[in-house]
Amino acid sequence: MSGPLGxxxxxxxxxxxxxxxxTSDGAGVKLNRIIGQPALPDLDPFLMLDAFNSDDPNAYIAGFPDHPHRGFETVTYMLAGALRHRDNKGNVGLLGPGALQWMTAGRGIVHSEMPEQRDGLMRGFQLWLNLPARDKMCAPHYRDVAAEEIxxxxxxxxxxxxxxxxxxxxRRGVVETGATAPIYLDIVAAPNTACELAVPADHTAFLYAYEGEVKVGERETAARLQSGRLGILSSGNRVVIDVGAAGARLLFAAAKPLREPVAKYGPFVMTTEAEIKQAIADYRGGRF
Incomplete structure (x- = not known):
């Protein structure tokens, strides 16, 4: 949905x-954690947003060896470089520039994400999206979307x-989404342009500027959002964006909040501590 300016x-x-x-994650991959850090532990239903951007292979080449997930979805979007996905359900995929990976961990999956190159730029984002309590133990599933399919x-x-x-x-994206009905956009704007998005009034929403800067909101109350910063948006059914002289690239995300308890322990996100303990026991017992 979108609407005309004004x-x-x-x-x-x-x-x-x-x-x-x-921060760093996996086997020492250096990244920038925007959601999931002390200043913003989560933003219901978003649990984490990481940005990685390096032309130094030492910052990313060790990748993310085998690790488990339960209770949420991971969305990986690549701008440059490539990651090879493998999991214990038999899925294998190569995520190249402009491609998207959507993985619903559900009741449990063990996977790895490893760079396929030894030099060159590695750039992209990983977003974690919570699942409602009723869906946390669903069967895991995985989808790669090539750049040309988006x-x-x-x-x-x-x-x-x-x-x-x-x-x-x-226009719809190709991934079938669930209860949180997410909208996720990569916006590229030329210098001195403007646009407006119509969004569901009840969705949690944010903008993350990863290049350039923009002003967000009606002109009299617009706030500046600079590169490398995330702006949490108030309620409303419109988002008005004015782009500066340098142009901008932005991630926009909106999703229906779950308003449920969240219990987190590393790669497990459930609703109670008892469920977290069960997830740990199941993983250690080889039941993923």
């Missing part, structure tokens, strides 16, 4: 801006969005 409705505003925190749409003159998930302006 459409009727409540424009969302930035209520908080969060800067990512440098639909794109012109939001305005000079502003294009790749639809990684959900629907906008009558």
């Amino acid at each position: 459409a009727v409705g409540t424009a969302r505003a930035i209520v908080s801006i969060v800067e990512g925190m440098a 639909p794109s749409i012109d939001l305005a003159a000079g502003v294009q969005a790749k639809i990684l998930a959900g629907e906008i302006a009558g």
Whole structure:
């Protein structure tokens, strides 16, 4: 869904801006953690957002060897470089530039994500999306989406969005999404442009600027969002974006909040501590 500039409705505003925190994960992959750090532990139903961007193979070549997940979904989107996925359900896939991987861990999966190159740029994002309590023990499933399969749409003159998930302006992404009904976009905007998105009023939403800067909101209350920062958006059914002289690249994500208890322990996300203990026991017992 999208609407013309000046459409009727409540424009969302930035209520908080969060800067990512440098950290490492897997076998020492250096990354920037935006959601899932002390300044922003989660943003219901989003559990984590990591950005990785390096041209130094030593920062990423060790990758993410075998590790388990239970109770949520992982969404990996590559801008440059390649990752090889393997899991204990027999799935194998190569995630190249512009490609998307959507994995629903459900009741349990063990997988690895390993770089397929020894030099060159490795750049992309991984988003964790919670599952409702009723779906946490569903059968795991996995989908690779090649770059050429991802639909794109012109939001305005000079502003294009790749639809990684959900629907906008009558176009849908190719991944079938569940109870949180996520919308996930990669927006590329030329200098001095503007666009507007229509979004469900009840969805949690954020913008993450990974290049350039933008102003978000109606002109009299617009707030500036600089590169490397995430803006948490207020409620409303419209998002108004004005792009600066350098142009911008943005991730936009919105999803229905679950408003359920969250119990987290590393790669396990459940609703109670007892379920976390059971997940640990099941993994150690080889029941994934």
